[in-house]
Each structure stands twice: as structure tokens, then as C-alpha cells.
Amino acid sequence: MIDLDRVENVLVRAPNWLGDVVMATPALRTLRSRCPNARIVVWVRAGLEPVLAGSLDIDEVRTLPKGDAPWRELSRSVRQVHKAGPYDLGLCLPDSFSSAILMRFAGGRPLVGYANAARKLLLDHPVPVEVSGAEGRRAPREDRIQGLLTSLGMPSHDFAPRLETTTVEEEKVEDLLGGKGHRETWIGLAPGAAYGPSKCWPADRYAALGDALANQGARIFILGAPGERDLCSAVSQQMTLPCMDLSGQLDLGAFKALIRRLDLMICNDSGARHLAVGLQVPALVFFGPTDVWRTRRNLENVSVLEKKEVSCRPCYKRNCPTDHRCLLDLTVAQALEEARARLATGWSDPKGLYEEAE
Template identity: 25%
Template sequence: MKILIRLPNWLGDVVMSTAFINAIRQLYPGASIDVIIKKELGGIAKLIPGLNHVHIFSKQEFSGLGGVYSFGKKLRSQRYDIYFNLPHSLSSFVMAWASGAKQRVGFNKEGGFFLLTRSFKKPANLHRVDEYISLLENSTGKSITDKVVKLQADPSAAIKDTVIINFNSEASSRRMPLDKGRSIINALTTSFKDVSFAFIGSPKEAVFVDELLINLDNADRLQNLAGKTNLTGLAELMAGSKAVLTTDSGPAHLANAVGTPTIVLFGAGDEANTAPYNKQELTIIRYGKLICEPCVRNTCKLYGIPKCMEMLDEIKIINALSLHLNYA
């Protein structure tokens, strides 16, 4: 049995899809399991246990529907028995169709009914992990009870006694406002006098992190790593850190999946659907007193700068972090 899984297109979603991959191994114990992953996220695939082969897909090299068709057609020689399609975009369905897999399974969205051999209605109001698992349960008629989101990363010793902070997000409604971020950082360095803090981000987020760290107290204990790590290295840093304090973003899921104590600060976004899945050593902090919470907008239409982030309580953040720093 040869199985191919088209992984999602965002870091957090890829991490959450590891539960689906683990469930595939449970139901098809002798199968060869391959995945397709976007080039920018390829490093994560190295951390997913039990994969036989990773196909790297580049949108730049294979652009448009013609490109994804060509990419899928290249896979025909592999003669896959089942192709599970986790995204629900037309381009992903075209890729599945072009692969020539005997069974092509996915959600009935954006043309999936025509290009897949079996398609199912996308469930509403489920956590993303349970949403992916539902596709497998519907296609096999079997229930999955052991849902594990896990990545295997070797802890880095370079980050010992350090808390990692991520205040970035692709969406401005989930990104920490600069002034609020500075207030939180000063509160943390004052409260935890023997702890260092490392700030992460992608290369394009490095400017935001630079601005965040201007004229802060205790600057000797603040390290800027934005743009200086790849995804594999970031996972290893997280695995070796004391804890990760983060906005609702891909790195939150990464930290949770490698087993690091994770504190997630929610603004926009619904934690019932997209919070990190493993509940052990996970803390969710939300202001929770605005009538607009939670929303799922990428920008704050009411206040401009997201008030749900501005009103977060520094004391709650300090108390949550203290549980992992032997300050409780």
C-alpha cells in the first residue's frame, strides 16, 4: 500500500496535520507514507516521524493550475493507491487528479467533487486537528481515538535557561502591538531577573522585532534571533528552551508539538478551532471582555490596533510563565 498526503499550506496547519499522519500509521500499519509539502515549509517534514519520502512543491517553479497539474503528473510513476488531500483549494484538487492515484480523498470544496474519487463535507466548528481526522474517519468508517500532534526535535543546548518570545503574526489582528509588547517585555525582565529572553521571527518579521526591542530595560538579557533560524533550527531551539510565549501563530503550534511549555496570547482567532492541540503544559490567555471576541478577521475593523491584544493582563502572563520558571 502506497499512500500520499498533500499537507496544508501554513505552518500551524502542517503541525496540526501530524495527528492525521499518525492516524494513517494506525490504520495502515504496513503502508509506505509519502507527503507533499510547500517548499517554504519543507524543513518541518524532517521532524515528522515515520515518513518514507517527502515531495517538495514550489509554487515558483510550478505556477498556476498548469504548474500544479505538471507537478501532479510527475507523481504518476509512483503509482499511489490513496491520495489524501488536506487543503481544499482548486489547485490542490488539480494536483491530486493529475497524480493518477487510484483513490483521491478530500473535502467537497472548490471542485473537489469532480476531481476526487471520494469527497466529504467539511465539518463546521471543529478544531483543525479533528477536522483533518474526520476526513480519515469518513473515508474508512473507523474511529480514531489516539490523536497525537508531535514533532521530533533535538533540544538545542544554546538556549538553556531562556524563554522564547514570538510576538509576530501574518495577521495584524493577531500581532502584538509595539507599545503593548514593550510593556510586557519590561514586566517580564523585571519579574524574572535571572532569565534571558530570545525573540524569534521570519526574515520579513525582523524589522518588527528590531522596533520592538528599542530602548527596553535589561537589554543585556534580550536576544534577537529573528531571521536567523530555519524551521528545523527553530524547533530545536524551542525544544531546548524553558518555555515559549507567543501570539496565535505557527510558532505556537511548533512549540506545543515539540513538548515545550507554551503560553499563547489570543487576539483575533478562535482558540476552539485553532489553539495548539496538546493540552499538557499549554496556557491560553485572552482578554475576553470585548463583545467582538473572538473574531476571525485578519485586521481589526473596530479599533485599528487590536484592542483585544492591547488589553491583555501582564500579571496573568507573568503568573503563567512563573509556573515553568520555578517562581511559583
């Protein structure tokens, strides 16, 4: 068993997807609570480091080049992380074989992670993969990440993601909006999904929903990454009422700061959904090819729209090979009704998790 009282430096290999990084924040909070004096370094894929900006639960963020980066860049990142050591504990949150290899090269030892197939040979503390439910489905992502810490003697029942924003991030949004006050209802529409088009509710329906909400006095923001500009433009151009298309104009940090100002985020099952939850913003989320079960925690303030009676879902395919009925069967009227209900309810905090922040 690892002596946690003697741990001074921890290296955490963060997940590769934005939403999964958000869902790792409860575990980082648990780690900080149990090892309050340790230096906690998080190794995250380049571009995702703003997700953790402002967090008091970590001390340093190191970036890992994206998967298609040249080996030279990857090797340089490994050397830099290794040089920042030595480490007394390594937590490998992704389940891949390659992530465990990189952690060993970087000096994250003893290395803790889930024992998938031959990968367990790379781990000093392999943790058996657990399933949840009668069908043997995986436990929610937050539970899986927390499970690694529980195996080390750090149990926790706190699964609520929590994100912070920095002064710089807030100032970027203030400059962009020209200091405009927040008097009306602010709603964000994020029609994209990095995973692929199979997750996306149609652009024309986002536009129709945006018009219906704007007609009731809401201010509509169209939000998306630089690669989603065309999709966001399709939404804004089909709207007949004014909206503000900010696609590609915000870096991830400023994106967080804007979401924090919203009264409602409407999006697909994508990173925007998790950012909203982490920033305590109510959300309306369209689920198509994915399974709510895997991310079923922290849904108290999320209205889920899904078509359950579709035999081919969940398929987890990036492109729909058939008729995309899992999302096409979700109507604008249904979405408008759910949006009105969520706006009327606002943010619910039944467990008092965010009283301190307020």
C-alpha cells in the same frame, strides 16, 4: 470501501499553514499505524518541509511551490510527484478546490477529501463536512483531519501533535549558541504572525514583558522569520535588559531545535504556538481576532490570554479595521502572571503521551 491492506503508496497533500501541518501529525501517525508497510509521501508547500523532518511516520516529502509561483513551477512539481507514483490512495487535507485538482493531476487516487460545494465532483471518496457544537462551528482542526481517516476505517483518539528534530537541526543551534549550557530559565518571545498584524500583541508590551522576566533571571530569545526582523528588532531595542535577537537567523528546522530547548514560548496565535506544543514546550498564547474553539485541543500546556467581552471577535481579519481592543486590552501584568504560573507548572503530561520520549 478502500482495501487498506492492499495500499502500498499513499500521497498526502498537506495543509498550507505551518500550524495546520503540525496539527496533521496525529493523522499521519494513525496512517502509519494502520498501513505500516506503505510508502507515505507528503506533498507540502515549499518552506514547510522542515516541520516534518525527522518524522518516522512518513517516507518522503515533496514540495509544492507557493501560491504566487509561476504556472511552470507548479506544473513541474505536479509532474515530479506524478512520476514518483503510482499511488493507491490520495488524502487531500486542504479544503480548497485547487488542491483537489492538483491531487488528481498528480495521480493521488482514489482521492479522499471533504466534499465542499462542487469540489466533491473531483473526489473519489467525498466525506461530508461535519460541524461541532450548538452554533454549528467547525470541529477542531485535528478532528477534521482525523475525520478523513475515520471515514476510511482508521479511527483514532490520539490527537496529540508530535514533532521531531534532526541531528543537523540540533547542530545548527549548538553552533549558533556557541555550546552555551542551559542553566537558567530560557524563554522565547515570538511577536510576529504570518497571518497578519491583527494577530499581534504590541511590540512594546512584548519588550516590557521580556524585561520583567529577564529581571527575574530568565534568558530571553526574540524569535521570528526573516520577514519579521523589523518587528523583532522593535522588541529587542525597547528592552532595557539583555536579550538575544535571533530573528531571521534560523531556518525552520533550527527554529524547531531552539524551541525544543525553551522552558516557555510566549507568542501570538501563530505557527510558533503549534511548534511549541508539538515539541512538548509550555506556551503562553495571545488570542485576538481568532477563535480558540477551532484549535481547542492540546491546550493542557498552553495558557490562553484572550479578551472574551469583545463583540467583534472572532473576526479573522488580517488587519484590524477598528481599535484592536481584543489584544490591546491584554496587559503586561496579566501576561506576567500567566507566564509565572506556567513556568511553575511546567509541562503536564496527564495521559502519559510522552513518557517514551523522556
